[in-house]
Amino acid sequence: MKVLLVGGGGREHALAWKLAQSPRLGALVAAPGNPGIAAHADCAPVKDGAVDELVALARRERPDLVVVGPELPLALGLADRLRAAGMSVFGPSQAAARIESSKVFAKDLMARHGIPTAAFRVFTRAEAARAYCRELGAPVVVKADGLAAGKGAIVCASLDEADRAVALCLEDGAFGDAGRTVVVEEFMTGEEVSFFALSDGVSALPFGAAQDHKTVWDGDRGPNTGGMGAYSPAPVFDAAVQERAMAEIVRPTIAALAKEGCPYQGVLYVGLMITSAGPRVVEFNCRFGDPECQAILPRLDQDLLPVLEAVAAGRGLPASLAWRREASVCVVAASGGYPGPYDTGVAITGVEEAGRLAGVTVFHAGTARRDGVLVTAGGRVLGVQALGGDIAGAIARAYAALDRIAFPGMHARRDIGHRAVGRP
Ligand code: AMP
Ligand code: GLY
Numbered sequence: 183m184k185v186l187l188v189g190g191g192g193r194e195h196a197l198a199w200k201l202a203q204s205p206r207l208g209a210l211v212a213a214p215g216n217p218g219i220a221a222h223a224d225c226a227p228v229k230d231g232a233v234d235e236l237v238a239l240a241r242r243e244r245p246d247l248v249v250v251g252p253e254l255p256l257a258l259g260l261a262d263r264l265r266a267a268g269m270s271v272f273g274p275s276q277a278a279a280r281i282e283s284s285k286v287f288a289k290d291l292m293a294r295h296g297i298p299t300a301a302f303r304v305f306t307r308a309e310a311a312r313a314y315c316r317e318l319g320a321p322v323v324v325k326a327d328g329l330a331a332g333k334g335a336i337v338c339a340s341l342d343e344a345d346r347a348v349a350l351c352l353e354d355g356a357f358g359d360a361g362r363t364v365v366v367e368e369f370m371t372g373e374e375v376s377f378f379a380l381s382d383g384v385s386a387l388p389f390g391a392a393q394d395h396k397t398v399w400d401g402d403r404g405p406n407t408g409g410m411g412a413y414s415p416a417p418v419f420d421a422a423v424q425e426r427a428m429a430e431i432v433r434p435t436i437a438a439l440a441k442e443g444c445p446y447q448g449v450l451y452v453g454l455m456i457t458s459a460g461p462r463v464v465e466f467n468c469r470f471g472d473p474e475c476q477a478i479l480p481r482l483d484q485d486l487l488p489v490l491e492a493v494a495a496g497r498g499l500p501a502s503l504a505w506r507r508e509a510s511v512c513v514v515a516a517s518g519g520y521p522g523p524y525d526t527g528v529a530i531t532g533v534e535e536a537g538r539l540a541g542v543t544v545f546h547a548g549t550a551r552r553d554g555v556l557v558t559a560g561g562r563v564l565g566v567q568a569l570g571g572d573i574a575g576a577i578a579r580a581y582a583a584l585d586r587i588a589f590p591g592m593h594a595r596r597d598i599g600h601r602a603v604g605r606p
Contacts, residue, residue, distance in 0.1 A: 246491075334357055
């Protein structure tokens, strides 16, 4: 089989690495890929948002399957364009991808179908939004409707902060069109889990859960990032909670999307809050999490390719998947300054040495090769992943590997996975 993989981050490196282990893979083409992905694929220099060029590339390459990693091309309708050209695609249609690209769509869908989530209302006028913030009371959450590069959800500790968040979106236009409509919602307390489920449009299959560490500094302090590390499995998400999430959230959501004319084919990322009243939805995404994917895929104990193919073909999913018993941890090495402004083009050392350690895989996220030298090319540079007999063992291996890697300005959290140590 020939596969075209769209994307060029750590998530896509993990997908490429896993697909490359498939005996059924003939050729892998990645767009744009990265130096890590290049070990498994021919990389074509086409950006993930360049839909016309991606369609042209797919017409030239004639892949048997297209796997779309990031949300941007899905929100722009890449899957629809490829399917219209007769291709098999892992990734939802533009209409189904609204589950991520429009918070209003996602919240209204949940409200219509009784799917548990935070109480909310939708606003385009600041005055009304501020009044509802007062009705809910602080803490309260203000969210831009559209895609805002992970910065569109503002958790406000006070009503003053909420007023500023409302002004930022509706009066200052800080998120452009993405923030012209806002969702104001109830603040939920509990532990957060990223849960993944595959769907062929009709049925749904659990694909594991992970816990992400969103803030930049240890102890969950500092500004939010795309994710500084993840571990899997997540002890709080046991078999009973998973079954409840499937029954109360995932299956109803997949059924709702099908019923409303936009069947979902791909991976549904369910951001959950495990509250005292059970799992409730924080957000949906239309793709794998990054870095959750890098933590989960090494635990999959079977060929990924036929599973993605079944999703894309809409021809029924296997009843279950085989998972290794080991725990997995992925620690992100980030550029100095990230999530704020940062330098790129800085030389990286130690990646190969780290990757030779037992149980360790180093996934490239924001890297480039310049004159044969591996350099930084993004905020999140590498994801250092390790398997271990338990979570503590995986943590020890991941940090032993991370400590072999260096570049000027590099920073990483030192507490990835610690929350899970010693828990049943
Ligand atoms: P989102 O972009 O919707 O995932 O929100 C980003 C982060 O904000 C989440 O991962 C949560 O930590 C937090 N958050 C969003 N909505 C809520 C909520 N209703 N209650 C508590 N925390 C929230
Ligand atoms: N790690 C969070 C995300 O992928 O959205």
